[in-house]
Amino acid sequence: MIRKKILKTVTGIFVTAMILISCSKSGNKTNTGPPSGDTDTVLVNLGTNIIVPAYQQLASATASLDAAVTTFNAGPSLNTLNDLQTAFKNAYKAWAGCSEFEFGPATDLFLTTHFINSFPTDTVTIKNNVGGVTYAIDGIGNYAAQGFPALDYLIFAYGNDVTLARFTSDAKAAGAKAYMAVLSASIKTKAAGVVNAWSKTGGNYLTTFINGTGVDAGSSLSLLANAYIQDFDVNLQNFKIGIPIGMYGPSVLPIAPAKVEAYYSGLSVQLLVAQVQAYQKIYLGGLNEKVAASKVQNGSVSLDAAIQTELSTLLSKIQALPDPLSAGIQQNDPSIGDAYTEIRKTTVLLKVDMSSALGIKISFQDDDGD
């Protein structure tokens, strides 16, 4: 009967549709299966040639840092302190190339700005921990007493002579050594864990990353772009410059130079430069291709060219910042305001124009659209 036929056809189509959809949905999320359809060469390049090497760099630099801490603790001297400080600078700069990737293993294993780079560091808690108070390194309330800012405080805050004394003759020297060892070990473990999670022989997140094609919430491009823009917008714009120059809040002092990143070592500008270079590298690692493919124009030039120019301009403005940054802020150096304006322009280009051209939603919510 013809009616029966209609019904069968309709049911058939419905079921086929269901299967098609569930396939296409799961295709995005599976961890180990072969890539569905074409692989996205941009994801391959970003994962293989940019993200994994950045983490490897961080893992080796933090391992060296941990070794330098061990050497220093075994025999505190001006030499071992200098070596430790150098190792610290290298590791901190390596972090500037990784803070852009706060998704996947980094979030799972706490290799995040919250645990690795919360500044200004919580000196009260550090002193308590050094003094023998019981603590959990990643426990609530301890996040601002660890990571690079805590080490920055321990090995730079008092000048070399006093620092050496604090690790040798001071009553709490043993506690200081122990806490520093815990700090560097914690960063090292987290970095090594993330490298392992991305590696083919470990968690193989690289394959997950490469297979997570598309631009929906949860796709690799969406995760990366969101993390990248969040790092720029919040960590760089707000925390590293905006707050120290007094942009936020009615109650804070007009300026707060002590709130810059790496206040004690004065590495602020070097770290900013490293971070902006990382943004450039990531952008040119394939995001540029996708933006160029969208053919969006920015006046007479393409959006891609506009973003590349903007990132170069930003880099030159950051390189022109007074060193150390905190002193420049204290003296109201006009180049800081300049750089901040440039950061603003870049924020708009990345957050609005780039994400729009990529078709990515800037939000960390997995939502339905319509």
Added chain:
Amino acid sequence: MTATNYFTRYRHIAPLAVFRIMFGAVLFISTCRFIAKGWVRDFYIKPAFHFPFIGFEWIHPHGAVFMYTLYALMALSALLVCLGLYYRIATCLFFLCFCYAELLDKTYYLNHYYLVTIFSFLLILVPANRYFSFDVLRRPSLRATRVPAWTILMLKYQLCIIYCCAGLSKLTSDWLLLAMPLRIWLPAKASIPLIGPLLNHVWVAYFFSWASALFDLSIAFILLNNSSRRFGYFLVIIFHVLTAILFQIGMFPWLMMSATLIFFSENFHIRVINILRKIFSIPSPSQHEERLPEFRPTIQRLMPGFLACYFLFQVLFPFRFLLYPGNLLWTEEGYRFSWRVMLMEKGGTSFFFVKNGATGRKFEVNNSDFLTPYQERMMETQPDMILQYAHMLKEFYQRQGIDSPEVTVQCYVALNGRRSRLFIDSSVNLAAEKETWFGHKPWILPFTNN
């Protein structure tokens, strides 16, 4: 009225029963999915601030226990609608719970939620529980086999309005001449199987743009026509399955595919019910006599007028945008509740500044201190939400001791692949601007097409 009147003549009730079952089932699944995804917590419990609709500023979420109870009630009532058990109470309960949740925060407005609101309202009006339902098992006297045609027709006409409005809203130069935003969205899906590689071609974006506009404009008529209905439903499936594959639109395609079944003949629906009977081994009712539901005389009298007003509103309301100056996609004045689906790729970023009128000190606001990232994203491109947020900031800083805070915003928005530009007049003190029901907002900067 005579029994031969097209609207009041009696038709078989089966289409209503099937619609009730499908709709209830989809809503039950969609509500459970909403809860399972943690959205009750993320959308209504976590955020400190909300963006209620105008006129409903007095409703607020009431904490975790209340919100989860609300959604549990919603899921339960959807299930009851599906089963046809305590149908009147269940439809009313679902409608009220759903409206309440939707009115809490504009951030989460979706056309398909509006569609759910509308259909759950229409279901209150029709006796869809009087056939193949638990209510009939419970009280066999409720059983009816035929209902006035309007109860089925109004569901069909509502769907026709939705498709036609969605089609008309696609008749813009961005959609038809630039193939925007599909031109941005489709290549992003190039890695899906089968059709993926095609999506990189610009002509495919044009094809999809024109085909979907044509589909939306014509599908109502194809489905209404007896001879083309099967073909029409085939198109419905193709269209909605494609949207489900290509875009992240949740339950919407399933909702539409089940709702459009209503266009099929009553014999089709009787057959569906017979199959369901077989699957669940429910015996066919012994009595075969025709039974008509009784409507109260007042309802009989008032219903035509009421439905006429209702449909007049449904037809006119989506076109209120014509009364506003400027580009609708840019200003979004008259954008919601108008079946404008997937029409734009719009993104923005905003820097809000608060100035202490007394001291002259001006500082920037960190939006993430007040809003969730999702709320922030939605706010940054929608002027009425920008204004609401400015008022939130004003009240917050007044409580902080700033007597007359001035709130200004530097907001940049990119629309459909154009370069971002300033969206809101950054010299206007938004704290002093008032929200109106339908008034134009003169502080939205005009859209310039470069």
